[in-house]
Each structure stands twice: as C-alpha cells, then as structure tokens.
Amino acid sequence: MRKITYLDQLSQVEKVIRKCEVCHVAMVSPDGDPYLVPFNFGYADGYIYLHSDPKGMKIDYLKNNPKVCINFTTDHDLFHINKEVACSYGMRYRSVIVNGEVEFIDTIEEKERFLNVFMGQYVEGGDFTYSGPALTNVCVMRVKVENFKGKLYGYQPE
Numbered sequence: 801m802r803k804i805t806y807l808d809q810l811s812q813v814e815k816v817i818r819k820c821e822v823c824h825v826a827m828v829s830p831d832g833d834p835y836l837v838p839f840n841f842g843y844a845d846g847y848i849y850l851h852s853d854p855k856g857m858k859i860d861y862l863k864n865n866p867k868v869c870i871n872f873t874t875d876h877d878l879f880h881i882n883k884e885v886a887c888s889y890g891m892r893y894r895s896v897i898v899n900g901e902v903e904f905i906d907t908i909e910e911k912e913r914f915l916n917v918f919m920g921q922y923v924e925g926g927d928f929t930y931s932g933p934a935l936t937n938v939c940v941m942r943v944k945v946e947n948f949k950g951k952l953y954g955y956q957p958e
C-alpha cells in the first residue's frame with residue numbers, strides 16, 4: 801500500500817498548485833445541478849486567477865452563485881506490483897481541493913496585473929502586453945483560497 805500524506809499548510813499546497821497545468825472548477829447551476837469546467841489558471845498569494853469569455857453558461861452560473869470547488873492534480877504515475885493482478889495497480893498523484901468564491905475583476909489596471917500572474921503560471925519571465933480591447937473584453941476572476949486540503953499518494957511533500 802502506497803503512503804498517503806495530507807497537506808494542511810498553504811505553503812505545501814501552493815507547491816502542488818504551481819506544478820499543475822489545468823484546474824477543474826465545479827459550480828452549481830441555478831437549478832442546483834453540478835457543472836464542472838476545465839480552466840487554465842494563475843496563482844499568487846492565496847488567490848487563484850481565472851480568465852474567460854464574458855458570456856456563456858459558466859459565467860451565468862457564477863454570477864448567480866459564486867461558490868466554487870476547484871481541484872488541481874499533477875504527477876500522475878501509473879504503477880503496479882504484479883502485472884497480471886488488476887488490484888495491484890494504482891496511480892501516484894499530488895492533488896489539491898480548494899473552496900472559495902469567485903470575485904469578478906472590473907478595472908483594466910487590475911485585469912492587466914492579474915493576467916500577468918496568470919501568464920506567469922505558463923511562461924517564464926515575461927513583461928506581457930495587452931491591447932485595450934482585449935482587456936476590456938476579457939472576463940477576469942479571482943478566487944481567494946478559503947478552505948484547502950492537499951493529498952499526496954505515493955509522494956512526499958516537496
């Protein structure tokens with residue numbers, strides 16, 4: 801049995817979040833149905849940054865109910881003890897679950913600042929430029945990490 805480690809410190813959880821390429825954001829429709837969307841994201845100082853087209857189902861849902869549950873996973877690694885024994889297979893992983901509320905960002909200055917955080921998750925050392933219309937038309941959101949838990953299966957905290 802591989803070792804499971806739970807992470808309760810934000811500093812440990814941040815390390816997992818920073819290694820991820822994508823997060824999955826779960827929300828609730830006005831009818832109470834679950835809806836989950838994959839997103840690219842940025843992270844800094846206890847906030848997750850998201851960006852999107854300002855129209856669509858997820859934006860309608862988030863304006864109605866800003867509560868979200870976000871999952872990040874990385875370092876997926878299939879292993880087995882015995883090749884023929886199905887239940888000896890497993891997958892090592894690092895995973896984080898965060899709860900919070902989406903806040904919509906309105907000012908152009910903040911959008912630019914937060915999109916730079918977003919870009920920093922994927923591209924090193926950039927001073928990025930944005931056109932005025934792009935900043936006006938993009939929807940930028942952030943989620944303060946209110947509750948979080950990390951879980952490592954088969955890994956040690958970094």
Ligand SMILES: Cc1cc2nc3c(=O)[nH]c(=O)nc-3n(C[C@H](O)[C@H](O)[C@H](O)COP(=O)(O)OP(=O)(O)OC[C@H]3O[C@@H](n4cnc5c(N)ncnc54)[C@H](O)[C@@H]3O)c2cc1C
Nearest residue numbers: 822836837838839840841850851852853855856857858859
């Ligand atoms: C790796 C990855 C990263 C992404 N990053 C971003 C991001 O940073 N920002 C962003 O806005 N979007 C991102 N997307 C796209 C996102 O998942 C949604 O498809 C998109 O945001 C539209 O969502 P919506 O609720 O507005 O859909 P709508 O256009 O309103 O939905 C129309 C219909 O399509 C269905 N649908 C919507 N999205 C998906 C999906 N992903 N898979 C299957 N069916 C779907 C809906 O259920 C609905 O029935 C990413 C997708 C992937 C796979």
